[in-house]
Amino acid sequence: MDDILTVRNLKVYYYTRKGVVKAVDDVSFSLKKGETLGLVGESGCGKTTLGMSLLKMPSPPGKIVGGDIVIDGENIVHLKETTLRKRVRWNKISMVFQGAMNSLTPVYTIRKQMLETLQNHREMEYEEALKIIEKYLGYVGLSKDILRRYPHELSGGMKQRVVIATALFLEPKVVIADEPTTALDVVVQAQIINLLKKLKKELGLSFIFITHDLATEAEIADRIMVMYAGKVVEIGENVQIYGSKGPMHPYTKGLLGATPRLRRKVDELAFIPGVPPDLLKPPSGCRFHDRCPVVLDKCRENEPPLKEVELGHLVACWRCYDE
Template sequence: MAGTVLSVKDLKLYFKTRKGTVKAVDGVGFELRKGETLAIVGESGCGKTSLARAIIRLLPRNVEKFEGTVMLNGTDVMRLSEEEFRKRVRWQKISYVFQGSQNALNPVLKVGFQIAEPLIVHKGLSREEALAEAKKYLRLVGIHESFLDRYPFELSGGMRQRAVIAMALITHPDVVILDEPTSALDVITQANIMNLLKRIKQEMNISYIFITHDVPLTSELADRVAVMYAGQIVELADADDFYTSPKHPYSEKLMASVPTLRTDKKLEFIPGAPPSLINPPPGCRFHPRCPFAYERCLREEPPQYNIKGASFVKCWLYVEGKR
């Protein structure tokens, strides 16, 4: 792996609702290297999917604030108009595997056409040329080309997920966002999809952003792990370091809740509930649930504390040398 393909700095995405402004993504920053998988983990509602949709700019109408820097191969795509972004970036350079393949596929269009459509729209290929290419990608993801003429309801859940992956890969993007691609699948099918993603990563040297709340699943694919809490990334670390020695108290609690096969440990849980993104707590947003919180945590938001390389943790315990 070498070179940075995607660099995100101070990205904010706020939504306007009747109850107030939801700060779904609040000052997020990270880098994604060529051929790397960055796993983004955290509890439901912490802003993982909002972050992904902000990067690919698939946004609802109630956006109140959308700002920051998203550098893709050295170009700040946030400066592009919606039309320029649609033509030059979305599905050309960044594609998306949606959570729930049944909802991602049009039920009245054949699977083959849906896989081929990005080539027709973005590459200018004829229908026949695009369908011929779609056959190759069906084979790549382990589906017989005869399924080109099937409708989505004629495929199993695992086959539909493979078809959605083929659709995301067909334009040879630099980055593929995987939004919980196995959450609706049984364990065996889940393992097959993960093996498929690992093989494709090696063959195509592609970069993944892998979003999930299933921490053990990330160990199958991740090179680095980013932990999100209440709209912010509170820890970013190499995968090996994260699984063996998480730094942030929230990360520690996440890992302590995961059962292991080879060690006998007492499982823990995180007390309380995730905070409201309309009125997040002052200071460190985890302090109401943190067993190590002290006075400064309640008043001041912690800065990023660099551990090594591109790894960091947002916690006063490290800033003040208490750890």
């Protein structure tokens, strides 16, 4: 499969009064056509910052200070804001933001909000735009009757489906889903996951699925990318991370060890001691070395590169290379 998205050495820093926060620091990866890439890690590791930066809209005072973002063969890092709005955002790449209730304006009907988004990106008559909106509402299992409703009249699952439909109706090639099942009950979570799998199959979409829930990623993702303290520490196929051999990086092993399973007792759950490092002053060497149970001396001083240790499996860990 050809790569629809390629990210090379991306750096996104927040310039604060206390100093520079290196939220995304030299991150590289690719996304293939029709693939779902799962992005996981602890809160504050840079997942959402990376997702927002792929649309070239990191939250202020964040700035992209280096690297390339190539979408459908075009590097968008140096494009002007007007060009990005017209040709890239929602046309080539879109995003389902975390918390659907925060993405919808409470004083506008669903019709007004969806029409405004569509007509701001493409010039079309009202009737034509309405037909497109109704088509994509049908894709996500909603009737056109909800268009006259306000957000507070919809359930959490219905609001999430509206946001997904809004992210799709300009037919982008890449969709970023930032924790789309957060704050939903388990039944609705399953419905949303099954919906995304269905849309991927029917529309040939490529997804980046952001979450801290490894169990959810096991269900939906083709490949897994694990971030820690602004760095990518492991990338692998689903079977390489969740299969019998398991992950290779100690951090990924710790995350999986802390994930509840049906046949695992509560007292068998593991945990990762300590807290993530301060990204105002990130530690030397491997950023995980203070919490790592198998740390080597070289880990404290020398940063490990992200290297391919087997076909399609990349790890940033000195112990993995030595072994």
